[in-house]
Amino acid sequence: MATRKKTTSSRSTTRKAASRTTKKRNQKKSQELAFESEILLWILLAVSILLFVSNFGIGGKVGNAASTFMFGLFGVMAYIFPILLFIGSCFLISNKSNHFAIFKFIASILLFCALCLFLQLLVQKDTELSSGIVKNAYANSAAYKNGGGALGGIFVWLCVPNFGKFGSFVIDIVVMIISLVLITERSAILGMKRGGQKMYASAKEDARRYHENQQRRRVEQEERELRRIDKKVEGVAIDTKIGRQKKRTSDEINEVLPDIAMDIPEVKETEHISIPAIEPENADMPLPEIFIERAEEAASVDPYIPETEHDTPSSDPVMPEYDDAQMLESLLSDVGSFTEPLPEMSETSEEIVPEPLPASEVQAEPVMSDKPQKAEKTTPQENEKIGQEMQAAMEEKQPQNYVFPPVTLLKKGDPKAVGDSKAHLMETANKLQQTLKNFGVNVTITNVSSGPSVTRYEIQPEMGVKVSKIVNLTDDIKLNLAAADIRMEAPIPGKAAIGIEIPNKENVTVAFRDLIESEEFQKSNSKIAFAAGKDIGGQVVVTDIAKMPHLLIAGATGSGKSVCINTIIMSILYKAHPDDVKLIMVDPKVVELSVYNGIPHLMIPVVTDPKKAAGALNWAVAEMTDRYQKFAEYGVRDLKGYNEKVASIADIEDENKPKKMPQIVIIVDELADLMMVASNEVETAICRLAQLARAAGIHLIIATQRPSVNVITGLIKANMPSRVAFAVTSGVDSRTILDMNGAEKLLGKGDMLFFPQNYQKPLRVQGAFVSDKEVSDVVNFLKNQNGTTQYDPNIQEKMTQSENISMSISDSSNTADDKDVLFTDVGKFLIESEKGSIGSIQRRFKVGFNRAARIMDQLEEAGIVGPEEGTKPRKILMSMEEFEQYIEEYV
Template identity: 50%
Template sequence: MASNTKRKGASKKRGKKQKQQENKLMDEAFLLLVLAFCILLLLSNFNVIGSFGRMVSGVLFGICGITAYIAPIAIFASVLFSVANRGNQAAVIKTVSAAVLFLMLCILAQLTLGTDTPKLEPETYYQFALENKKGGGVLGGVLAHGLSMAIGVAGSYILVLILSIICIVFITERSFLGGVKKGSTSLYHAAKEDTARRRALRKEREVEKKEREEQEREEERKRRMDKKVAGVMMDTSIGQSQAIEQSPPLEKETLEDVYEEMGEIFTEQKIVKERRGDLDYISVHKNHPIQTREKEKDREFSFDEEEEALSFYNEEMKEIKPVEKRKEKEKELEEERDEIVIHGDFGKEEEGESLETEPEEKVEEFPKVRKEKEERDYHLPSTELLEKGKGKDNGESTKGLKETAMHLKSILDSFGVKVTIKDISKGPTVTRYEMQPEQGVKVSKIVNLADDIKLNLAAVDVRIEAPIPGKAAVGIEVPNKETSAVMFRELIESKEFQEFPSKLAFAVGKDIAGKVVVTDIGKMPHLLIAGATGSGKSVCINTLIMSILYKASPKEVKLIMIDPKVVELSVYNGIPHLMVPVVTDPKKAAGALHWGVTEMDDRYQKFADFNVRDLKGYNKKLKTMRTEGKEDVPKELPQIIIIVDELADLMMVAPGEVEESICRLAQLARAAGIHLIIATQRPSVDVITGLIKANMPSRIAFSVSSGVDSRTILDMVGAEKLLGKGDMLFYPQGYSKPARMQGAFVSDEEVSKVVEFWSDQSGPDYNREVEEKMVTAGVSTK
């Protein structure tokens, strides 16, 4: 009896398990059928199921409107969720909430995209959604019409929004008010921490400022100590009747020892090097000159440097008493007076009279000294500072090039393309084979054979230019087996660069035929440079800057360099061409661009006052006025080039301000003599926006990873087939198609030598007014 009961219980359990298994199979089959049905609905919306699909799609669009695109996904998700959570009350609430949310989307689509009728006409809503695939269909139209008649359109938007939020809260089981409260709390704490951090930073800066001022006062007290060095005694406590005795001149070794001893006092003073004849560089402490009469006799004397040296004592020294001169020494100096080069007016000194120096007057004359410094004659650097090319050929003979051309012709013949070889142009990196297709051969057929040509030639990559601008031929560019470097010195010493009339000459490189290409930045008038990392972008920027340093003086061209990467352009700090030190802070960089816009507007106002159209006419008119002897004539304005080495970093910090400033400068700054050079290694649409690209007419593309990036830069493919290492597509304003170039190579040592040349000749000449405006504009963008 007991055994029968056990068997009945076991059989009942087996029956229950079997029934559960059957139910699972039924559920799975049901879900697969629903999935197939939803896939058919989804594909019907895109007209890929045929006439039946068009009919089903029409019904779906007529009922749901534009939400028909997501209706199949919503249906399958709801069915799957309901089957998986059968018997769960919370699942029922979530499913109903999802259905209500879908209805809210239909109403919202009808309110924003649908048609409106004065009467309730469901067939009108159905027909509109069916034909236009817009609106909310019958569901959205009827519900939206009812809500609009009851509470108006604005009330309908509010009610739909509130109900949508409620549905989302039920579906996600997350409190909306709790999320808002949490976000507000985190925002409050972040703002509080930021305020505390700023307050601590401000206190730290104040402490540093006080320490620095105390250190400066201590140094000033040390400088006022009695010193008797190289015939000059500096003592602010000298009596009225005392005179300074001149000590015998020191030897060179003794003077160097004195400099070493003085180095501990003047640790922060800048050392200036000057060359005179065959003498070695003489180190001079710019703000504390110490030298003998013999040394003054032997070197070229510069009034500008003496003014700067004396200005060091202006704040502390109120008076320097007269110094008695010996007649014998004056006669000796008179004999060699013709050998001394003097800039400025020293005044007259009679024999036996004392020389008075009044620092208070020197302070008043400081602006004049700056003006004379800016108007000095500059010497351009010599090409001896640059390295010569090794001059080796890339190893491919004329015979080898002709054999490659015949091989190329046979490859095309094997694919049924008949061509005639017209010309071969051998460049530093690639060789272009010009081929004229026979009558009836489509150019597109040759272009489509690029991969087959690359395979048969065993080439790294092949680029086809079809057709070559101005020629009835197709160019097939094949990389050379051995490349030859293009040195920057070759370009600078070329006839094209030496005879180029513009001061904004840019030695781009060599073209496909090995010819030097020099262009005018002023005619570009703005340049966009883009390419992947390591493709030669930074070297190209160095080439551009070096071209300007070899062509223009600081009076003619001024530079503003923005380098968020810090390491690329900082080497140029110290050259007189810079208006401000190289900007590395992205927020200050946005301020620098804003200053450029302000300077542009200011220049246009000056042009209007003088009734001229551009910078060239303005400077010409000022020269004419100065020739006619008119007084209070303003100074000529230099051309300004703003160089941005990495646009992506600026767009991350202040995209709106940066884009607006770049667009305004690119649209209007040409006549004002302000030009933009923008480089980036992220040629994506969020960095090079449509507005920026539309206003940058000239572009240089280096090697990129994909054709999409190439289209972003050039509006066409091609840059993805470049070889890197300076291989570029040069697309200035006026070219119908980009030209392939090999950029020049300039080493860090060459850059350092040229920078040192300019720094030794003049030193930095920063404009403090520009720095202040730039910082102010940068703060306003935060």
């Protein structure tokens, strides 16, 4: 027994040891498999990343070969094949023993093949369905990176000959849907059914609510109509022969009485009409049909009559007999008071001037007057006197007669000046095409647009030519065409073409009169629209200052800024009445805008003292604040709504009622001079106006010949969305104005880049020319015809008071004088490293984050680095030569 027990125990011990050995072996094997899987995943990740970057030409020779093979095999799907390769491998490795996961993986492969077939069907031509379709698909996809590659070509070769192209599309879409159902485990039909049920239930509920609302409105409308008819019938007691109207409101009198007066028969002076007395118990007698019809018509016109205690009719007194004159006077005194006698009123009912409404009616409607008006019974003589006073008051309120200047004061454009001939344009086009061909760029010239001073040649490069390759040939094209300067627009917005703008051999002057007489300017509804000039295609460019809503004009001396400002002012003089638009002009140069002194549109004389200019801008800020307070008081949002509300109460007689506000355009001819004298006050006022003055109807037009960052500061640029750039000396100035290069290639003499805020890219425009004689002739005409302007002394007094108002902005001192001492060194470091980040500045110069961020903001404001783009480093916008030039000029 002992021997047997020892044998049994030894066997159990052996089994336990074997079990432990097997368990250790399995654990070791699983660990080895885990290590192998991890190593395989890292290898697949590396291969996938290399394949992915090779698709963009940065993988070297092996990567380019692999990219060509993938595009030839899969077409466009080669872009996502590396991603799918890695994700699918991870999915398979993590689900080895899951057969359903393998089934999903096969469905994903099927979806990938279906997408390749779909892409190949899109680019496959019907004439290429031959035996070599797979080979052709591989070659085309590898060369042009489109289609579905050889894989898609195989399925096209199998499907299209047997099922046709349309049938192949149907089969392919069905296969894609089945694959998506297998992968997502969701039914498309059940989802559509649920969505349809939800839409049906929602539509049914909306229909039920709509019918209930319609029925409720119908019942309420019927009740209101019955109530109005009852009130009108109860409020009138009429004799059976001629009728008599009792106590009514002034609005009902205007609607009913003229018709009653026209129905009264003519009577001779010797005849008398006997009117029987009406007892109080007869007040409910039936009305004649004609008056019931008129009451119903009044009820249909009047949308709602509030229920007030004043509407209850009183009992009719007994009327004695009158002759015709006495009867009409009594009728007038009973039904209400009018401003004119009845014979004139019966001839033309439009001439009736109603009395002010009763207090009950004034309270029922939103009237801006603070004093309620009461209706009083007056005699005919008093009525006539009141009518004459009101007529005189209405005549006083009529806007003064403004005589617009005739277009004959302006000079017409030369009709014989047509610019370059067609032969010259064709010669230049052929030379341009040949020049590009000599540098290995084959292009097709699709269009030629000849403007007043520049001609744009639209070229379309052949397949595979990069846009940057053509842009880099700018200097070579300029050399071969012997052009003064050329500008490229690559690509033209909305067109698959590149625009090359070449100066004309013969320039054409754009006459201001041609723009004023154009259809575009005449049809413009805005009072402050101005004709900017003509674009490259010769079309008139007319824009609205109210939509800009502020304009920044910059350019070198002699480029055309002052002429552009004259164009804007003259456009307003030819378009707007002085009561609609007022002007404030600031001219530190003294001689440019002083000629406009005395025109009726000026609120104050042209300001030439820079200190007073700051006061004028501060007055505009105060005026803007006052206007917004009035807008809030009357519940409107902008100047247009306020003027409409004022126009709706024009018939109310009140000295304190609000008056119509004009739009105000503030024109500053030279901002740099103002910034030198009072930079803080001027910048603060300009920024506040630019931020808030649009809805108040105040608009800024600022011009400067020195577009530097200490004149056009970051705050001013941020709040002046519309820009006009004339010719400047360097790309730095162009970037300061437009945030892009281009203005340094302009020709001068009115050649501009016009960039309103709703444009994607600047538009090249040739500005109109207005001579000094034309300006003086128009100003003299306005002075002679409209008299000398009497300026408002209150505005001048407020402007003088506001000169001493000190305003401050937290970052208004951010100018070139307080740049960081490391500004130059940091700029050179970033240009050399070709990328900019705050962290690199901290590490390189051993400064804190706040200081590095301030230096980066100063570099961005100077146009050296671009704006931040999330976690990406900032772009460098200047070369080292341009930066050194900037340092010499501004630092």
